[in-house]
Each structure stands twice: as structure tokens, then as C-alpha cells.
Amino acid sequence: MNEKKSQNRKETCKGYVLPIGPQHPMYVEAENLMLHLDGETIVDVEVNIGYMHRGIEELMQRRNYIQNLYLAERICGICSGVHTVTYCQCIENLMGIENIPERAKYIRTIILELERIHSHFLFLGVLAYELGLDTAFMYTWRDREYVMDILEMISGNRVNYSMPTFGGVKRDIPDSKIPEILKKLDYLESRAKYYAKVFHSDMLIRKRTTGKGKLSKNFAEKYSIVGPVARASGLKIDVRKDMPYLLYDELDWRIVTKRECDSHARIMVKVYEILESVRILKQCFRKVSKTEKNLKIKAPLRVEPNEALAVTEAPRGELLYYAISNGTDVPERIRVRTPTFANIVKSIPEILKGEQLGDLPVIIASMDPCFSCCDRITLLDVNTGEVKSLDGSELRRMGERK
Amino acid sequence: MKLRLLGKVYKKQGKAVFVKVKKKDFMKVMEKIHRKTQGRISAITGYDNGKNIELIYTFLLERYILNVKIEINRKNPFIQSISSLFPAAEIYERENFEMLGVRFEGNKNLKKILLDKASPKTPLRKGGKI
Numbered sequence: 181m182n183e184k185k186s187q188n189r190k191e192t193c194k195g196y197v198l199p200i201g202p203q204h205p206m207y208v209e210a211e212n213l214m215l216h217l218d219g220e221t222i223v224d225v226e227v228n229i230g231y232m233h234r235g236i237e238e239l240m241q242r243r244n245y246i247q248n249l250y251l252a253e254r255i256c257g258i259c260s261g262v263h264t265v266t267y268c269q270c271i272e273n274l275m276g277i278e279n280i281p282e283r284a285k286y287i288r289t290i291i292l293e294l295e296r297i298h299s300h301f302l303f304l305g306v307l308a309y310e311l312g313l314d315t316a317f318m319y320t321w322r323d324r325e326y327v328m329d330i331l332e333m334i335s336g337n338r339v340n341y342s343m344p345t346f347g348g349v350k351r352d353i354p355d356s357k358i359p360e361i362l363k364k365l366d367y368l369e370s371r372a373k374y375y376a377k378v379f380h381s382d383m384l385i386r387k388r389t390t391g392k393g394k395l396s397k398n399f400a401e402k403y404s405i406v407g408p409v410a411r412a413s414g415l416k417i418d419v420r421k422d423m424p425y426l427l428y429d430e431l432d433w434r435i436v437t438k439r440e441c442d443s444h445a446r447i448m449v450k451v452y453e454i455l456e457s458v459r460i461l462k463q464c465f466r467k468v469s470k471t472e473k474n475l476k477i478k479a480p481l482r483v484e485p486n487e488a489l490a491v492t493e494a495p496r497g498e499l500l501y502y503a504i505s506n507g508t509d510v511p512e513r514i515r516v517r518t519p520t521f522a523n524i525v526k527s528i529p530e531i532l533k534g535e536q537l538g539d540l541p542v543i544i545a546s547m548d549p550c551f552s553c554c555d556r557i558t559l560l561d562v563n564t565g566e567v568k569s570l571d572g573s574e575l576r577r578m579g580e581r582k
Numbered sequence: 583m584k585l586r587l588l589g590k591v592y593k594k595q596g597k598a599v600f601v602k603v604k605k606k607d608f609m610k611v612m613e614k615i616h617r618k619t620q621g622r623i624s625a626i627t628g629y630d631n632g633k634n635i636e637l638i639y640t641f642l643l644e645r646y647i648l649n650v651k652i653e654i655n656r657k658n659p660f661i662q663s664i665s666s667l668f669p670a671a672e673i674y675e676r677e678n679f680e681m682l683g684v685r686f687e688g689n690k691n692l693k694k695i696l697l698d699k700a701s702p703k704t705p706l707r708k709g710g711k712i
Contacts, residue, residue: 230696238705273595404622404670417622423597423647488595489640491624491647502627502638517625525673525695 198537202231213528220537225529229521237514244509245271245346245483253340255516258302260340261295262494263516268344269425270501270514273488275480277347284348284475286468289426290334291343292492293457293464297368298327299495300450300457303548304375307447310541311388316378323371326364333357348476355469362465365458372454379447389443393531393543396441403526406519407497408453409547411437412445419493433460443546450548482509494519496548523547583618588650598647608652609662612639615650616667619643623664626674628682630707635659635682639671654684663688681706 201212210231216224236255240248252267253260265288272280301324308316328338334353335341343349379385395405400413410417418435420428436452438445483505490501497519506512524547531543585591588611589603603611615621621641629636634653641648654661663686665672675686676695683704686692697705 230694230698233696235705401620401622402669404624404668422642422644487593487600489598489647489649491642498624498642500625500640502625502640504629513627513629515625515627515629521673522624522670526670 200540202228211524215532215537215540217537222532222535222537222540225532227525227528229525237516240511240514242510245481245511248511248514249345250342252516253342256518257339258299259295259494259496259499261291261343262492262499264342264344265292265426266490266492266494266499266501267514268346269492270488270490270503271346271483272479273490274483274486274503274505275346276486277477277479280348280477281472281474283352283468283471283473284344285426286464286471287334287349287351287353287475288344289428289431290353290461290464290468291331291341292426293461294327294331294334296457296495297454297461298324298331300454301327303450303545304379304447307542307545310545311385313384320375323368326368330361330364333361345476346479348474350475352473352475353468358465358469362462365461365465369455369458372451372458376448376451376455379451385447386444388539388542389447389546390440391442392535392539393443393446393546394441395527395531397439399527399530404522405527406522407494408449409446409497409523409527411435412449413441414439419491419498423491425490425492427464428460431460431463443543446546446548482507483511496520497523583614585648588614592651597645598649600649600651602651605652605654605661609664611650612664612667615641615648621648623668623671623674626671626678628678628684628706630656630682632708635684637661637678637684639664659683660685660687662686663692665689680704683707 196217198215198217199212200215202210212228212231214226214228215222216226236251240251243251249264249267252263255263272278301320305317305320305324308314308320331341332338334357335343335351343351395409395413397414399405400410400415405413405415406417414437416435416437419425421435433456436449436456438449485505485507487502487504489503492499499519500515500517502513502515502517503511504513528544528547531547532540535543585599585601589601589607591599592602593600619641621643624640624642624647625638627638627640629638633656635656637652637654639650639652641650652661659682661684663671663675665675665686666688672689672691673695675684675689676692678684679686679689679692680694680697681704
């Protein structure tokens with residue numbers, strides 16, 4: 181009798197479809213995950229993206245190059261700096277500008293690396309929050325404020341820095357501010373070392389993340405996975421080393437890789453990348469004061485018919501811009517390939533298959549999305565047509581209980 | 583890999599090489615790239631130049647960035663899919679399918695990826711309504 185009951189129960193649990201989103205801005209975009217469940221185990225996942233599609237590629241074809249500089253900055257809120265730098269590099273390639281002033285190169289590198297640190301701290305906070313470790317979340321986000329302060333000191337803004345322009349940068353970093361910035365970097369380094377210790381050895385974090393959400397090296401190679409996710413799967417790829425741009429080939433740093441392929445490896449790669457970024461920044465700040473105070477060279481308004489591309493390493497992976505010009509001041513076509521687009525569609529079903537529903541927030545967070553706006557989840561029983569609603573906090577509680 | 587054997591090298595920019603390939607040689611070239619390199623496909627950029635549709639396949643190889651350009655007929659745009667060779671190309675093919683209306687023969691999952699069902703067809707084409 182009992183067996184029959186449990187069998188019946190198993191059958192009714194089969195065929196659950198659990199929609200997550202679309203009001204669920206996980207990565208940069210809002211997206212919809214349709215989870216096919218067997219009890220609490222995830223059997224299959226459909227990923228539907230495009231809810232945040234704003235048609236920026238089409239908009240770029242109607243504005244001139246300077247206006248597009250500001251539009252490119254607004255593609256992403258977290259990595260706005262890398263979008264402008266890549267756009268500038270791409271248009272400089274299009275214009276035939278080969279060498280920008282040394283000081284401008286340093287300032288661009290500084291902006292990129294500061295942004296990487298703030299993005300990685302944000303990731304650690306979100307992940308700690310999903311694990312139910314609110315203190316760690318507050319600690320990491322408090323330390324993130326130090327990076328934001330440095331960015332504000334340099335550019336006057338916390339989010340959209342608007343520093344690079346064609347042929348160089350708009351604003352200088354005053355030499356008088358460098359000692360104070362270096363002091364803040366020392367603090368950040370000590371904090372990153374502390375987090376490396378905590379995230380490496382804490383039993384709770386290890387239990388919730390080790391062996392969860394595996395993404396094999398073969399899969400990452402086959403599906404061209406990029407960025408820290410690929411590096412956590414043992415692929416030694418980084419555009420900064422493979423196709424060096426700005427000053428990355430002159431600076432002393434190394435690529436962080438892990439072989440474990442799981443959520444924990446993805447966390448550790450990011451923690452160690454913060455330390456590497458601090459190392460790069462210290463070298464930059466020490467050298468930038470010795471360079472000539474020449475910020476930019478002249479760039480033309482109109483661009484001859486040509487085509488060019490630029491590839492850089494954003495905090496989440498490889499970012500590609502491809503531009504075609506037609507002789508006017510308006511581009512003919514600009515194509516943007518963000519790292520998220522390469523990473524999310526194929527890898528999310530792969531890493532979630534066979535995992536427990538309670539682990540979903542942590543695994544998705546370990547892929548570096550923006551899970552903070554976790555809105556609402558609807559439970560739909562396919563057999564009875566019954567609809568239940570779960571809000572974000574309830575799902576988080578479910579994760580904490582596990 | 584000798585790039586001249588792939589097609590006409592029409593531009594070089596730093597570490598990026600731009601190669602133009604004829605449509606009939608397309609599959610042969612893609613198989614060669616797949617066989618000879620551990621290349622990762624980065625993007626397929628579609629562009630409507632008014633007469634033809636240009637597709638630019640960007641591969642990140644070990645030492646350089648390879649861009650393979652191919653022109654296809656604007657009125658009847660179809661090309662073989664490379665998703666069997668490079669599985670990552672599937673999403674980029676879907677993107678070009680919805681933005682420019684290019685049909686990729688052999689892609690089993692050719693449906694919209696970014697746009698809504700009600701959104702205009704082929705918005706990135708010249709003269710397309712938005």
C-alpha cells in the first residue's frame with residue numbers, strides 16, 4: 181500500500197514545469213528559465229532570453245560616432261567602462277589610429293581593472309546572499325564601496341565613468357591623488373586575501389558549492405564558453421594574454437584557472453582575479469605619474485569606408501565589437517557580442533541538469549548573474565493546472581533550509 | 583594553416599585577418615578551420631549592404647583572429663549551417679535568422695532568440711520597418 185502511495189506521489193510530481201522569470205534579471209538581461217522537474221530534481225531547462233532587448237545595434241546605425249560612445253556605455257550597468265573602451269578601440273581601428281598616448285593607455289587600463297574588482301566584489305556579495313550568509317554579503321559590498329570611491333575620485337562618477345574617447349581619454353588622474361588610492365588598494369588586497377581564506381575554507385560554503393553545477397572542460401571548449409566560467413573549467417583563455425591590448429603585455433600578472441569545474445571553482449577564480457587586478461593596478465599607478473601629460477590625439481569626425489573589430493576581456497569574459505563604416509559620421513553597422521550571450525544559452529541547461537531545485541539560486545549566482553532583483557516564481561502543476569506563486573525571499577529561504 | 587588557401591585575404595589589422603570566401607567553397611573552408619585549429623567561434627556578424635547580405639564569421643584562434651566573410655543573395659538568403667562543426671554557432675545563426683532573415687540549412691533549432699513573436703521581421707535589413 182505504502183509503495184503504491186509513494187509511486188502515485190512520484191507520478192504526480194513528474195512533469196512539473198517551473199517558470200523562473202521573465203522579471204528576473206539574472207545576468208545583465210532579464211530572462212526566463214522553464215525548469216522541468218521530477219520532484220525536486222531538475223530534469224531539463226529551457227532558456228528564453230531577449231526580455232531586455234533594446235535594439236541598441238539598430239540605434240547605433242542612426243547616431244554619429246560620438247553619440248554612440250554614450251550609447252555603448254549604457255549597454256551594461258556593471259561593466260560600462262569596458263564597453264566604452266572596446267567601442268573606442270574598435271572605432272580607432274576603423275579610423276586607422278594605431279597608437280594612443282601612453283598616459284591614456286594607463287588610465288584606460290586602470291578603469292578596466294577597477295571595474296573588474298567592483299564587478300567581482302558584487303558577485304561575491306550576491307553569491308553570499310544566495311547562500312544565506314548576509315554578513316558576508318554586507319562585508320563584500322562594504323569593501324566594494326572602496327572601489328567605487330576610487331572610481332569616483334578618478335572620474336567623478338560611480339557607474340558611468342565616461343573616461344575614454346577616440347584617440348585617448350577625456351580626464352586625467354592627478355598625481356596628488358595616487359598615494360591615497362594606493363592606500364585604498366592595500367586595504368582591498370588585504371580584504372581579498374581574507375575572502376580567499378573564507379570562501380576557500382568555510383564548511384558551509386564548501387558544502388553548498390563543491391561538486392554542484394559542473395561544467396566540464398570538453399563542454400566549455402565545444403560551446404566556446406568565455407571568461408571566468410571557462411577558466412574555472414580548466415581552460416586557460418584570457419584575451420588580455422592571448423590578444424594583448426592596452427598595456428597588458430607589459431605588466432606582470434597571471435591567468436587564474438581551476439580544474440574542479442564546479443560552483444566553488446568559479447567563486448575561487450573570481451576571488452583570485454581580484455588579487456591579480458590589484459597587482460596590475462599597483463603597477464599602473466606607480467608608472468602613470470612618470471608618463472607625459474598627453475591625454476589624447478586628434479580623431480577625425482568622418483570615417484572612410486572600412487571595417488574593423490576589437491576584442492577585450494570584460495569582467496564576465498570576452499567582449500567583441502565589429503564595426504563597418506561608410507564614409508559619413510554615422511556607422512553603417514556596429515555589432516556587439518557580449519560575454520553573457522556566449523555563456524548563458526547553452527551552458528545553463530548543462531549545469532542545472534540533475535541538480536536539486538534548492539541549489540538553483542547558488543548555481544545560477546555562481547555563473548555571475550545579477551540575481552538581486554529576484555522577483556517572483558510561479559509554480560504550475562501541469563496535471564491539475566494549479567498555479568501557485570513563490571516570491572524571491574521564499575525561494576531563498578528554501579535554499580537556506582537545504 | 584595557410585590563409586591564402588582559404589580565400590582572398592583582403593585586410594589585416596593587427597592580429598585580425600579578414601578573408602573573403604566564395605559561397606561554393608564555404609563548407610570546405612569551415613571544415614578546414616575545424617580540422618586544423620582548436621578555434622572557438624566568437625560571433626557571426628550579419629550586414630545588409632543593399633545588394634547582398636554579408637556574413638562575417640569571427641574565430642579566435644591561438645595566435646590571431648580570423649574573420650571569414652561570405653556574401654549571399656539578398657532575395658533568397660540561405661547558407662549551410664555550421665552548428666554541426668561548431669555547436670556554439672547555433673545561437674549566432676538564430677540571431678542572424680531573426681535580424682536579417684538568413685536561413686541556415688541544417689540548424690535544427692532555427693527560431694527567434696532575442697525578439698518577441700510580435701516584433702517586426704528582419705529589423706536590421708535596409709528599408710525594414712521597425
